[in-house]
Amino acid sequence: MSEQEYGGDQIQILKGLEAVRKRPGMYIGSTSSRGLHHLVYEIVDNAVDEALAGFCSHIVVEVNDGEIITVSDNGRGIPVDINHDAGKPAVEVVFTVLHAGGKFGGGGYKVSGGLHGVGASVVNALSEWLEVQVRRDGKIFQQRYERGNTMYPLKEVGTYEGENTGTTVTFKPDGEIFEDTIYDYDVLKVRLRETAFLTRNLKITLRDKREGHEKEDIFHYEGGIKEFVEYLNRGKEPLYSSIIYCEGIKDGVQVEVAMQHNDSYNDSSYSFVNNIITPEGGTHVAGFRSAITKTFNNYARENKILKDTDPQLTGDDIREGLTAIISIKIGEPQFEGQTKQKLGNSEARGAVDNIVSEQLTYFLEQNPQVAKSICEKSLLAQRARDAARKARDLTRRKTALESTSLPGKLADCSDKNPENCEIFIVEGDSAGGSAKTARSRATQAILPLRGKILNVEKAREDRIYGNAEIKAMITAFGTGILDDFDISKLRYHKIIIMTDADVDGAHIATLMLTFLYRFMPELIRQGYVYLAMPPLYKIERNRKIWYAYSDEQLNKIMTEIGRDGNNKVQRYKGLGEMDADQLWETTMDPKSRVLKRVQMDDDDLSEVDKVFSTLMGDKVEPRREFIEENAKYVQNLDI
Ligand code: TSJ
Numbered sequence: 001m002s003e004q005e006y007g008g009d010q011i012q013i014l015k016g017l018e019a020v021r022k023r024p025g026m027y028i029g030s031t032s033s034r035g036l037h038h039l040v041y042e043i044v045d046n047a048v049d050e051a052l053a054g055f056c057s058h059i060v061v062e063v064n065d066g067e068i069i070t071v072s073d074n075g076r077g078i079p080v081d082i083n084h085d086a087g088k089p090a091v092e093v094v095f096t097v098l099h100a101g102g103k104f105g106g107g108g109y110k111v112s113g114g115l116h117g118v119g120a121s122v123v124n125a126l127s128e129w130l131e132v133q134v135r136r137d138g139k140i141f142q143q144r145y146e147r148g149n150t151m152y153p154l155k156e157v158g159t160y161e162g163e164n165t166g167t168t169v170t171f172k173p174d175g176e177i178f179e180d181t182i183y184d185y186d187v188l189k190v191r192l193r194e195t196a197f198l199t200r201n202l203k204i205t206l207r208d209k210r211e212g213h214e215k216e217d218i219f220h221y222e223g224g225i226k227e228f229v230e231y232l233n234r235g236k237e238p239l240y241s242s243i244i245y246c247e248g249i250k251d252g253v254q255v256e257v258a259m260q261h262n263d264s265y266n267d268s269s270y271s272f273v274n275n276i277i278t279p280e281g282g283t284h285v286a287g288f289r290s291a292i293t294k295t296f297n298n299y300a301r302e303n304k305i306l307k308d309t310d311p312q313l314t315g316d317d318i319r320e321g322l323t324a325i326i327s328i329k330i331g332e333p334q335f336e337g338q339t340k341q342k343l344g345n346s347e348a349r350g351a352v353d354n355i356v357s358e359q360l361t362y363f364l365e366q367n368p369q370v371a372k373s374i375c376e377k378s379l380l381a382q383r384a385r386d387a388a389r390k391a392r393d394l395t396r397r398k399t400a401l402e403s404t405s406l407p408g409k410l411a412d413c414s415d416k417n418p419e420n421c422e423i424f425i426v427e428g429d430s431a432g433g434s435a436k437t438a439r440s441r442a443t444q445a446i447l448p449l450r451g452k453i454l455n456v457e458k459a460r461e462d463r464i465y466g467n468a469e470i471k472a473m474i475t476a477f478g479t480g481i482l483d484d485f486d487i488s489k490l491r492y493h494k495i496i497i498m499t500d501a502d503v504d505g506a507h508i509a510t511l512m513l514t515f516l517y518r519f520m521p522e523l524i525r526q527g528y529v530y531l532a533m534p535p536l537y538k539i540e541r542n543r544k545i546w547y548a549y550s551d552e553q554l555n556k557i558m559t560e561i562g563r564d565g566n567n568k569v570q571r572y573k574g575l576g577e578m579d580a581d582q583l584w585e586t587t588m589d590p591k592s593r594v595l596k597r598v599q600m601d602d603d604d605l606s607e608v609d610k611v612f613s614t615l616m617g618d619k620v621e622p623r624r625e626f627i628e629e630n631a632k633y634v635q636n637l638d639i
Contacts (some may be wrong), residue, residue: 050075077136175327200224282343
């Protein structure tokens with residue numbers, strides 16, 4: 001190929017990648033920290049495809065100094081032969097042609113997909129520079145790109161010995177594109193662990209090589225999604241010891257399901273299509289639900305656990321306390337709905353329904369003890385749901401009749417425009433009293449809660465509706481809950497949880513967040529929920545006052561003002577130790593306070609779920625471990 005031709009191709013290709021640089025959000029969702037991390041998943045997903053094809057057993061992901069990422073696999077190496085359509089090596093096509101995936105190298109190049117199904121070329125376009133090394137046919141090939149531009153034709157840079165084939169990609173995300181270029185090891189860790197669970201036998205090594213942060217995790221699960229279910233149920237009490245497992249292929253859909261019930265009341269099931277989480281479900285989830293509803297009802301009838309006069313068990317009854325992973329692989333996934341996140345392929349419904357029905361029926365016949373305990377739990381759920389429905393109808397009718405009757409303890413604000421209004425949920429009556437005195441009456445409402453609020457992880461629905469503190473929050477917010485939830489009725493655009501800055505306060509805040517997460521998740525998802533950050537210390541010197549919100553800050557202030565006998569440092573043990581003025585200045589005044597917005601990332605749903613269940617569940621040991629492991633979380637409760 002002559003230089004001329006090379007240059008000619010280049011111009012056209014640049015146009016494609018230029019589009020990515022102009023509108024990065026269209027290709028990777030956002031240019032925030034989230035988009036930055038997606039670059040890694042996109043590259044890793046390509047290596048996972050090689051593992052799914054059966055040619056790769058180990059992927060190594062490294063975060064280097066300068067926030068440079070290296071992803072390496074021991075697969076066959078990206079092909080280097082000339083691609084006839086593009087007139088250049090296949091590997092160069094992968095990195096320089098938009099949506100190159102699937103167009104070469106035999107069908108099914110793209111299996112695991114990646115976000116929006118975009119490819120390595122998008123990562124390349126959004127990197128200051130990227131280098132690829134391919135080890136194939138005894139030779140090592142290399143190419144470098146800068147902001148998507150090819151720097152030199154693919155070149156041979158050496159040879160290797162033995163079976164050392166593979167691909168290594170190193171890239172530096174472009175600081176001109178990303179608002180944030182710092183990688184969070186824990187964010188990568190959650191996602192890569194999930195990927196390893198979903199790809200049985202694949203070993204993924206994650207390594208932080210940044211100076212002062214060196215660490216490593218190895219994820220390798222021989223049990224695949226069975227181990228994923230075990231992991232999610234860690235910290236909960238399983239109802240039986242086995243993990244129910246079904247797998248098979250039908251109509252081109254590869255199906256894998258693992259499940260186990262625990263003694264909680266929530267459904268903690270997650271579904272994946274081509275290794276990507278589908279928070280909105282779709283046909284694969286519909287097939288799964290239909291299968292378990294049918295199979296358990298049949299079993300319960302045939303074995304006289306359900307009498308002829310009993311009503312059918314509903315899907316909700318059977319899914320109470322269920323942890324399940326539904327993972328399918330499909331050639332051409334079609335996504336529907338407003339956010340295009342809901343699987344639409346109808347063949348997926350039939351495939352999952354069929355495979356699960358058949359194998360679950362067999363499992364129940366072979367394991368009558370397990371079958372019996374699930375049926376009995378479902379029966380209990382049916383009865384509780386009945387009672388809850390009655391209790392709920394009652395609260396609903398009541399609110400309809402007296403729709404203006406707000407809780408008596410609520411000190412409401414006078415402004416009626418929710419956008420201007422905030423509500424402080426305050427732990428304890430005494431702090432509640434100071435807050436009422438301190439507040440700005442026009443826009444700040446105070447709802448004091450007495451003592452610990454009900455742990456909704458450990459209570460059935462009917463008890464939850466009877467709880468006074470929870471009822472007060474529901475009426476004050478105005479939105480209703482669960483299926484009745486209506487965000488347009490929200491009465492305050494900031495819901496601020498204000499608790500003591502100690503372990504008890506953190507526990508109470510977690511209880512409240514758990515309630516919100518289970519009953520009004522949209523409030524968290526849409527960013528209406530905040531944590532107030534009361535100061536930990538007050539420093540006084542020559543009649544001047546400073547407040548410190550962390551130990552580091554205390555140190556900084558002390559260094560600045562001088563460490564001598566003239567400083568008086570007070571450690572606040574609770575909100576109650578501050579008078580109204582201090583509370584206003586340090587924690588409530590929009591001009592000077594610190595608020596933390598509670599965040600929820602749909603990608604990490606299983607992680608959020610595990611955080612709540614672990615902190616709120618019955619088993620003490622994992623909770624202690626968890627708190628120790630996640631001291632950061634307990635300190636600032638920033639989820
Ligand atoms: F995303 C990416 F392109 F940058 C990338 C791809 C990154 C990493 C770390 C690995 C890979 C990758 C691609 N690993 N393995 C492969 N395999 C192929 O591209 C491949 C190999 C052989 C054949 C064949 O038919 O012989 C076909 C393909 C698609």
